[in-house]
Amino acid sequence: MHIRRRYHLHWPGLIFVVLTVLIGIAASQRQANLLVWVFSSMLAWIIVSGIISGGMMMAVRAVRIAPRHGRVGEQLSIRYEVSCHSIFWPLFDIQIKEMIDGKWRPAHLTYCPRGEMISVEAEFLPENRGLLILKNYRCYSGFPFGLILKSVQFSDDVEILIHPKISQLHSSALSRLLSIRSGEGRRAHSARGAGEEFHGLREYRVGDSLRSVAWRRSASLPDLVVVDRSALLPLRLAVALDLRVAEMPHTIEQEEEAIAMTASLLLHAEQAGWEISLEVVGCAAPHLPMRRGGRHQLQILDALAAIDLSIPRSCESVQHDLRQSVVLIIHPGIASNRSMRGDSISISASKIASFCGVTTND
Numbered sequence: 001m002h003i004r005r006r007y008h009l010h011w012p013g014l015i016f017v018v019l020t021v022l023i024g025i026a027a028s029q030r031q032a033n034l035l036v037w038v039f040s041s042m043l044a045w046i047i048v049s050g051i052i053s054g055g056m057m058m059a060v061r062a063v064r065i066a067p068r069h070g071r072v073g074e075q076l077s078i079r080y081e082v083s084c085h086s087i088f089w090p091l092f093d094i095q096i097k098e099m100i101d102g103k104w105r106p107a108h109l110t111y112c113p114r115g116e117m118i119s120v121e122a123e124f125l126p127e128n129r130g131l132l133i134l135k136n137y138r139c140y141s142g143f144p145f146g147l148i149l150k151s152v153q154f155s156d157d158v159e160i161l162i163h164p165k166i167s168q169l170h171s172s173a174l175s176r177l178l179s180i181r182s183g184e185g186r187r188a189h190s191a192r193g194a195g196e197e198f199h200g201l202r203e204y205r206v207g208d209s210l211r212s213v214a215w216r217r218s219a220s221l222p223d224l225v226v227v228d229r230s231a232l233l234p235l236r237l238a239v240a241l242d243l244r245v246a247e248m249p250h251t252i253e254q255e256e257e258a259i260a261m262t263a264s265l266l267l268h269a270e271q272a273g274w275e276i277s278l279e280v281v282g283c284a285a286p287h288l289p290m291r292r293g294g295r296h297q298l299q300i301l302d303a304l305a306a307i308d309l310s311i312p313r314s315c316e317s318v319q320h321d322l323r324q325s326v327v328l329i330i331h332p333g334i335a336s337n338r339s340m341r342g343d344s345i346s347i348s349a350s351k352i353a354s355f356c357g358v359t360t361n362d
Contacts, residue, residue: 009149060083126162236274239266241262
């Protein structure tokens with residue numbers, strides 16, 4: 001970590017210095033006791049302010065602790081651990097400032113004793129999806145009079161991946177979006193489980209429910225047998241985000257809305273018990289196969305957050321096997337007539353947004 005220290009003369013301090021110089025000139029001309037006393041006092045304030053703030057800031061150390069992920073529209077907290085390494089005086093009135101998204105994000109520390117560490121937080125709302133790179137942050141103090149500011153700059157690069165905004169969809173959104181597609185029922189799996197379809201018979205084991213015993217069949221056998229039923233596979237949803245070159249070019253806002261609606265729909269489906277997969281067509285992004293779970297959700301959000309809309313688009317088509325699943329193709333703006341599969345469903349991001357009260361312009 002690189003550390004840089006500087007003095008800063010801001011407007012209040014500059015005005016005070018100018019007044020001190022003017023009073024000093026007047027005191028040298030008339031040599032009145034009152035003018036000399038006022039000039040001496042003001043000069044002493046400047047010197048004391050510089051010495052105290054300078055000596056205090058020589059001992060300050062700050063470590064930034066940032067999360068790995070954030071989300072558009074949700075508070076993101078960055079923590080700073082400030083410690084005082086001085087043997088003479090503690091820290092007073094420390095301002096920690098960092099440039100994030102073109103704005104200064106301040107955090108304030110009132111007091112830190114000698115040899116101790118205090119944690120402070122700065123909060124902000126991420127406005128843009130993508131990779132947020134934090135570089136330098138500074139600790140300021142003008143204690144005790146605020147005439148001269150002393151800053152200590154710490155250089156430490158940190159990357160935060162900002163996920164797209166997640167909108168809450170209506171409980172019936174998924175079923176209504178897929179209502180034109182038949183055969184959405186659960187499929188029976190060949191493995192044994194707690195389903196309803198008949199799988200076979202097996203010998204009774206300790207712990208089996210008496211309700212599962214096949215009494216009629218057991219009557220002709222020396223041992224009890226139970227009915228084994230097939231397990232049920234969860235519903236499967238394969239989503240393809242179409243960001244290819246379009247006949248009618250899309251705006252960046254429409255493509256960002258499509259990314260946000262894709263994330264919202266996938267998380268809504270996963271929470272409803274579906275297995276989900278994601279493929280981004282037209283941009284370089286990893287294909288995420290059919291899975292469930294919190295780790296899979298994070299991988300999907302990471303992939304959507306890392307999409308770079310500034311690179312040239314390709315005209316590729318889906319190359320992955322999307323069988324035995326409902327295939328939903330999401331388009332920015334108006335849904336395209338280009339089909340990736342004959343049994344796929346094409347839908348616009350604005351249609352998905354209509355299920356969460358968000359309106360977009362096609």
